[in-house]
Amino acid sequence: MMKAKNVIEKAKMTALCAVPAIMACPLVAHAAEGDTTSLADQAGQVLTTAIGDMTTSISNSIMSMLPVAVPLIAIGLVVTVGVKVFKRIANLA
Numbered sequence: 001m002m003k004a005k006n007v008i009e010k011a012k013m014t015a016l017c018a019v020p021a022i023m024a025c026p027l028v029a030h031a032a033e034g035d036t037t038s039l040a041d042q043a044g045q046v047l048t049t050a051i052g053d054m055t056t057s058i059s060n061s062i063m064s065m066l067p068v069a070v071p072l073i074a075i076g077l078v079v080t081v082g083v084k085v086f087k088r089i090a091n092l093a
Contacts, residue, residue, distance in 0.1 A: 037045075
């Protein structure tokens with residue numbers, strides 16, 4: 001039976017091996033279409049598109065969480081400040 005540490009190390013190695021292969025797939029598809037652009041240009045375009053998509057996805061996720069997160073944070077602050085004020089008043093009495 002493998003220890004948890006060995007399982008984690010094996011998963012890391014698998015991920016490290018899989019990521020370059022996955023990133024190369026769009027490059028192979030572009031090269032097969034007969035593009036005359038260089039491989040570096042294609043890699044730049046693919047990475048630029050991927051980073052742009054990630055940025056859009058992250059900003060959409062943050063914007064969808066804000067209406068829920070802001071009131072919860074505000075409630076937490078109000079409770080924290082309220083408890084501190086109550087403790088000060090209770091110590092004075």
